Amino acid sequence: MAQNGSDIKIYVTSGGSVQNVIAGNISASLTHNGVIVDTSNKDSAWASNLGGEQSWSVSGNFTLTKTDPVQETLQVGLLYTIFVGEVSVSTATYGHSGTARIESITRTYDKDGMVTMEIAFTGSGALTKVGGITTTLAPTTTAA
Numbered sequence: 356m357a358q359n360g361s362d363i364k365i366y367v368t369s370g371g372s373v374q375n376v377i378a379g380n381i382s383a384s385l386t387h388n389g390v391i392v393d394t395s396n397k398d399s400a401w402a403s404n405l406g407g408e409q410s411w412s413v414s415g416n417f418t419l420t421k422t423d424p425v426q427e428t429l430q431v432g433l434l435y436t437i438f439v440g441e442v443s444v445s446t447a448t449y450g451h452s453g454t455a456r457i458e459s460i461t462r463t464y465d466k467d468g469m470v471t472m473e474i475a476f477t478g479s480g481a482l483t484k485v486g487g488i489t490t491t492l493a494p495t496t497t498a499a
Contacts (some may be wrong), residue, residue: 363450365415365474366438367425375425376442379418381471385451386438387482411438411478413455419462419470424435431457437476440485444491449486454479 365383367375390407403461420426429435433456455476462472 361497362441364438364442365413366442366447367429368436368438368452377415377417377425377429377474378420378423379426381418382414383413383415383439385411385413408449409482410481411451411453411455412458413437413476413478414473416471416473419472429457429460433457433481438485447485450484451482452485453482483484 360382363383364380367377369375378404387409387461388411389409392405392407394403395401423493434454435457436452436454438450438452439446440452441448455478458475458477460472460474462470464470
């Protein structure tokens with residue numbers, strides 16, 4: 356079944372409760388990367404590799420809302436526990452959670468347009484999946 360993008364929002368969590376949605380969310384994206392380490396040499400007939408360090412980031416575009424306490428208090432360089440996903444009654448039901456540092460906040464003031472802001476988070480530590488499918492595919496080998 357297809358996922359409705361309007362259901363996925365960015366939240367700043369507090370005290371274990373996912374209650375602080377960043378207001379005015381227009382779009383959100385989550386990127387999960389892994390470094391691939393080349394282990395081939397001159398004698399290799401085929402390329403070979405190992406999985407290396409992983410990283411993740413989140414970015415979102417928002418309509419600027421002067422009355423939103425979350426938008427007004429977020430600061431570049433500080434660590435926040437964030438959740439990207441669906442929430443039901445202050446409980447995360449589907450998505451991803453982790454600790455991230457705000458890399459940048461960009462406010463855009465277009466003539467005859469909405470005032471918007473983009474917030475870019477860079478993950479610090481593991482990204483945790485919440486809810487969703489519990490069956491997993493077994494990898495051929497584990498990451499190094």
